[in-house]
Amino acid sequence: MTQEITMHLDPTRGRSGQRPTFPMPQAPGSPPRLAWGGRIIVFSAVALAGAAAPVVLAQPAHAAVTSQLNGTALLASSDAADPISITCVGGQAKVNGADPGTGPVACSTVTALSIGGGPGANVIDLSGVDPAAFTALVDVQVDADAGDDTVTGTPLADVILGGADRDRIVAGRGRDVIFAGDSDDVMVWNNGDGSDVMEGQTGNDVVEVNGSVADADAFTVNTNGGRVRFDRTNLVPFDLDINGVEALNVNGGGGNDTFDGSPGLAPLIDLTFAGGDGDDTMVGGDGDDTLIGNRGSDTKLGRAGADLLVWNNGDGSDLMEGEAGTDTVQVNGSVADADAFTVNPNGARVRFDRTNLVPFTLDIGTSENLAVNGNGGNDIIAGAAGLAPLIRLGFSGGDGDDTLTGGDGGDVLAGGIGDDRITGFRGSDQMLGEAGDDRMTWNNGDGSDLVEGAAGTDTVEVNGSAADADAFTVNPNGARVRFDRTNLVPFTLDIGTSENLAVNGNGGNDTIAGAAGLAPLIRLGFSGGDGDDTLTGGDGGDVLAGGIGNDRITGFRGSDQMLGEAGDDRMTWNNGDGSDLVEGAAGTDTVEVNGSQTDGDRFTVIPNGGRVRFDRINLVPFRLDIADAELLDLDSAGGDDVAVAASGLKNLIDLAFDGGSGDDRMVGSNGDDLFRGGPGADRMFGAAGEDTLGGQGGEDRLDGGRGADRLDGAGARDRFAGGGGADRIDARGQRLEVVDCGGGNDKVNADVLDLVKNNCEVVN
Structure with a gap:
């Protein structure tokens, strides 16, 4: 005589993290029991007349899926990564579309199902078990075993064991019991399912809840001792008894849904609420929760913890309140089109707008960080003054040629892929060009920034005071570049992986100085602007432009371009410098x-x-x-x-x-x-020409050549040749000097010792 098996969970005992043993030792005549830790699943025994002796399903070493009828229990198992499905066709039970190995079985006679997966990635699908066909079925047990398995339960009350590796378990309708097993598993509740027990056990496990696609769900999450209780309190109410699970992901679907977390959840579970369509209200717990509004005008309240409040492209205008903890508002723009985003203070709150495409507004309060992802398109993302005490900005342009401007706090501005323009604005910012030919700009009044060009040909632009004299220095700093202003309001730029540095002095008598060691790091471009500026290059090929005013420009090492521009400029080459281009332009x-x-x-x-x-x-x-x-x-x-x-x-x-x-x-x-x-x-x-020759000591020979020249021996034993033209020769020095005036009417200042000849007029 065999036994009809009925299973139920003893909720008073047990703990997560252990595999079941089956069968357990038992007293003679007692019902069989399946043990999971200290929690007991009890099988009631009912005698079935005329049945064979109990048989434990065997799994041959090299079989694929085997099945048989054991009394009125239908057994199926795999020894590898095989799919297993149970259906009823023409009133006959089918395993993977075929009769069980022991022959045809009427669906209406099956009282129990026992399914065993193999060590591979099995797909076990029991959704075809129709209670209208399997009218006698009361007990269902699934053990998926090792492998990344996918299990879909019956509409009845199932006991599902996930086993080792990463499993996805969809229990189906009925009050099910799920033991996820080892590794990182996902247990799924879909709208219409019953109240379930979900045991995550080891690994980072997730419970996924999918609400009604049309109606408004009212969900609550509460602590229940050391466990978590999840309820829907409207429509068709249900509850989930959750334990050993790290994350609860809830998708509201359609309707104006409400999600309400509670205090005490932080050590038990992380919450993610996604509202779906409709005007949803989401309230987190006291952990690190994620609230995603989706379509509609949503309200997101983070409560305590480091919460993430998300707006995605296509969502509506939302209220976002981080509340206690360090909270982040994340905005994800269009993946294809150019967004135009602005961020402004609004009293003690922050107003975030998209002013193009489909405009929307976010009303943000008590949140510490704003992370904006432009994604595709040539995006414009702009902060403003007054945000520093309210929120910290993080902008990422994504793909496209983006324009990013920070606020007056310490912002992080990342260009992404494309030729981006990044302006830090006030505060100590991080400007990250990333891929593409980017321009990262510091304007007068900004703070000390970190600037990283990354891939591409990148330019760091510095714009000095429009009125006052700046004193700028550029120096190597290991493999990086250090840029300083040493007067006015001093600041420092820490520059890396950037190819060009463009410095505009603007107004005032500016001093801009490079140094040796910069050539392998960065190329310099200095513009003095208005004022009498002093520019000195580094040891690379620099471009130095004086601007308006009487400027002094020194190329230093390397092959430089010295451009005087307007004014009376002096452009200097010193020994050791390179081959330079020198353009004076207007002025002397x-x-x-x-x-x-x-x-x-x-x-x-x-x-x-x-x-x-x-x-x-x-x-x-x-x-x-x-x-x-x-x-x-x-x-x-x-x-x-x-x-x-x-x-x-x-x-x-x-x-x-x-x-x-x-x-x-x-x-x-x-x-x-x-x-x-x-x-x-x-x-x-x-x-030729009217030349001036001065000996300045030493026994010199001075020949004026053609033209009216001036020759001065400066008191040494010199020789003078006036050449053609009316020359003026000063041979005084109390030494014997020789003066040959040559052609022309020359005038000579000479001593009595000097030898003067050829058309000379001695004037002393």
């Missing part, structure tokens, strides 16, 4: 070149179309490409230097050559040149 501009302090330089100057080409052809050669400058001021400094200018420079630039120490040789062009010999024995040839 000077190009200053300072040679080696110790070695002899060899310089040449030639016309190059409408420009001037200046070269050093020895030591470390370099070249200057000069235009729109009025004077080339060369200081050869130490060593025996040679500076030779070619004819044709008269209408391009005036020359001023200073030999410095050493025995120097200087040759002028056809313009009005100035030569200063220095203390060595120098040789100077003015060539």
Whole structure:
């Protein structure tokens, strides 16, 4: 004689986290029992006349799905990752569409189902068990075993054991008992199901509740000792008895739903409420809850805990109240179209608007963070002054060429993919360009920011005071760049993975200075703006523009562009600098070149179309490409230097050559040149033009060449040649000097010891 099996749960005993054992030891004549920890499932025994002896379902080592009838109990099992389904076709019970292995069975005679999964990922579907066909069925047991299984129960009262690995269990109608087992499992209640017991056991488990798609649900979540009780209090009421579950995810569906958490849930479960369509009201518990409004004008109240209040594209205008804890309002814009978002203070609250597409408004209170994701499109997201005491901003542009502007607090602004423009505004912000060619801007009055360009060719833009003089410095800081203003209101920018730094001094007599070590880190672009500015580059290829005013520009190392622009500017090359482009533009501009302090330089100057080409052809050669400058001021400094200018420079630039120490040789062009010999024995040839030659110590040879020249030996034993033109020669020095006036009507200041000849008029 076999036994008809009836199962029920003893709710007074048990704990989560243990696998069941079956059968349990039992006293003779007592009903069989299934143990899960200390919780007991009791099977009532009813004798069935004429049935065979009890049989335990065997699972052959290499079979797929096996099934048989044991008395009136239908048994089916798998030894691998097989689907198992039970249906009734033509009044006959079917396992995977076929008769059981023991032969045909009438659906109406089956009193119990026992389903065993294999070690793989089984799909067990009992939704085809129709109570109208299985009229005698009272007991259902499923043990999914190991593997990532999917189990769908019957419309009756089932006991479902998930087993090891990640299972998804949909109990179906009836008062079911689910033991999820090991790993991270999901237990699902759908609208129309009954009141269930859900035991998560080990792993990070989730209970998913899906409300009515048409009607308004009224859901509550409360503590129940160390367990959680979930209720629907309207429509067809039900309750879920939940234990050992980490998260409860509730989807309201249609209607104006209400969700109400309660205090005490924080150590037991995390709540996620999604309202669906309708004007929903969601109240969290005291844990870290997630409230998602979906369509309609929703009210979200986080209560205590670090809550997340979510608006998704297509949702309505919502009220969002974080309440106690550190709460975040998250806004997710259109994935395809450009959003235009604004954030403004509204008294003690925050007003968030989308002003294009489908406009909406969020009324935000008692929330600490606002996270806005632009997603697709060329989005505009803008904060405002006055937000710092109310909320912290985090903007992400997502895909597209986005424009992000922070508020006056410490904001995080991330451009995402695309060529973005990011402005930190007030406060100490993080500007993160991410992928694309981004521009990250600091404006006068902003705070000390962190700036990360990331992938792409990125530019950091700094705009100084419009009225006052800024003092800016740029220095390497390991693999990063440190930018400082050292006067006015000092600040610092910590710059990484950015290719260009564009600094605009604006008004005032600004000082902007780079340094050595910047070349591998960033390229500099300085603009002085209005005022008499001082600009110094780094050791890379920099662009230095003076702007309006009398500016001093030094390229420093690297191949630079020095652009004087309006005003009387001085653009300087120092020994060790690179080959530069020099543009004076409007005003009377000077190009200053300072040679080696110790070695002899060899310089040449030639016309190059409408420009001037200046070269050093020895030591470390370099070249200057000069235009729109009025004077080339060369200081050869130490060593025996040679500076030779070619004819044709008269209408391009005036020359001023200073030999410095050493025995120097200087040759002028056809313009009005100035030569200063220095203390060595120098040789100077003015060539054409009205030149000025000064010996300044040493036994010099001064030849004015053609033109009305001025020659001054400065008191040494010098030799003078006036050349053609009406020259003025000063040979006084109480030493024997030789003066050859040459052609022209020359005037000579000479001593009695001097030898003066050829068309000279001695005037002393």
